[in-house]
Amino acid sequence: MPDSAALPIPASMDETLTLMRTRLSHVIPDFEIQAKAEIAHEINVLKREMNAVILGHNYMEPALYHSVPDYTGDSLQLSVVASKTQADIIVFCGVLFMGESAKILNPSKTVLVPSEKAGCSLAEGITPEDVIALRQRFPGAMVVSYVNTYASVKAESDYCCTSGNADKVVKHLIAAGYKQIIFLPDEYLARNTASDVGVRYFAASGSDEEFAALPADEPVVIGWKSRCEVHELFTVDDVDNVRRQYPDAVILAHPECSPEVMAKVDVAGSTKLMVDYVREVDAPRYALFTECSMGDNLAAEFPHREMVRACSLRCKHMNTITLQDTLEALRKLQYQVHLDEDVITRARTPIDRMISIR
Ligand code: SF4
Structure with a gap:
């Protein structure tokens, strides 16, 4: 059926x-x-x-x-x-x-x-051993892994999240009393999420002395160093160029873009948010700062909407x-996904938690 x-x-x-x-x-x-x-x-x-x-x-x-x-x-x-x-x-x-x-x-x-x-450059940027080492360095911290990680990393995590609910997951943990949240592996999504939620950001590459100098009673998001090899290429100049050429365009950007880019765009959000926005909000034009096939797909789905089709950044993996x-x-029947039962069992809980916070 x-x-x-x-x-x-x-x-x-x-x-x-x-x-x-x-x-x-x-x-x-x-x-x-x-x-x-x-x-x-x-x-x-x-x-x-x-x-x-x-x-x-x-x-x-x-x-x-x-x-x-x-x-x-x-x-x-x-x-x-x-x-x-x-x-x-x-x-x-x-x-x-x-x-x-x-x-x-x-x-x-x-x-x-x-x-x-x-x-995926994000999924390949962190290993289960990295997560275990971070837990040892920050005992008591909760580990939130972006869904763009491999199952072995999810299995070492407490929560998963997507770009659509990262802020909700972090807020949920802060409301539950957690002060240290390790957010993996996307540096920019971690920084953008910390900024959205209004808490400090600390790069895990920083020293123990720098971490010890932070106020112990305030929540902090601890970030890793990986980046999406597509979204990290969008620049502030790109935003300025779109503004200059299409002053009436609404610019929507994915939060895997840098905080500097996010600060200059009109709307921040996941690809689902972009689809919903273009469907529901009437604007003269829309410019998407995300993988370029998305703009093509929305141009096809919503022919009455004017998409700025100036993007050339494609994900080589997708x-x-x-x-x-x-x-x-x-x-x-190729290529089949095979995972150890133990990994499936341990990775299931953080994914279920992700789905429950939408
Ligand atoms: S666009 Fe490609 S590299 Fe970037 S997060 Fe998605 S799959 Fe990974």
Whole structure:
């Protein structure tokens, strides 16, 4: 049985081509739509035969995003779908840590991530040993790991969070009386979250003497050094250039961007917040400071909205997922996510806590 509330999937090749042309004709050329519609149709046929569900992250390329996913969204939205699906196979068109989260939440399912190369600079920037060392250095601190970490790191954490609920998770812990919150691994998300919540930020690269000089009775967010290799490239000059060329544009930025960039934009938030904003708030134009496929996907989904399409920053990891890879993943049942039972058990609690704070 298909899951309820899924996106409608076209039944025939003609319907697939029509849907993709309707959505994408002002975003990508027709020859590309025609070529990709054939692959998309094959995927949709196979998906039904195999009782598979396809989850498409907001950063997928437009032809894939608008043709084969049963559900689209950010990692939190898709994690919730993965936890409830009745499908036998979950194909996660996103990066490896997302596939791992799906496996943790629904371990009896076969979970496929269509590319072996779909890593992430944040997830690769921290290890379980790093977390254990931080706990030893800051005894009693709570560990909040961004969902962009591998399962082995989540297993050493108390809470997970997304960019959409990072501030709520930190506020929840402060309200519960915790003074030290280790927030991993994204330096910029940690700094931006500390600023949003109104608490001090301390870089773990700082010395013990510097930490001891902080007021002991005030909460502090302790951050790591990793950064998203895409969002760290947005600069204050980029904001100024958009303002100069499109003074009426609303600029929305993802909190993996630097605090200096975040201070100059109009709206800060997750990719879900960006989708909701463009859908619901009438503005002359919208400029997105996030992975550029997202702007393409919103331009396709909301043709009556004017998107500033000046972005050239793509995630090399997300971009390894193609329609052809997705087809091969289903045909060969590759690449399956495997995790130790112990890791699944220990990583489940912080993820469940993340989902409960929305
Ligand atoms: S955009 Fe950044 S955070 Fe997202 S997968 Fe790519 S490197 Fe990781």
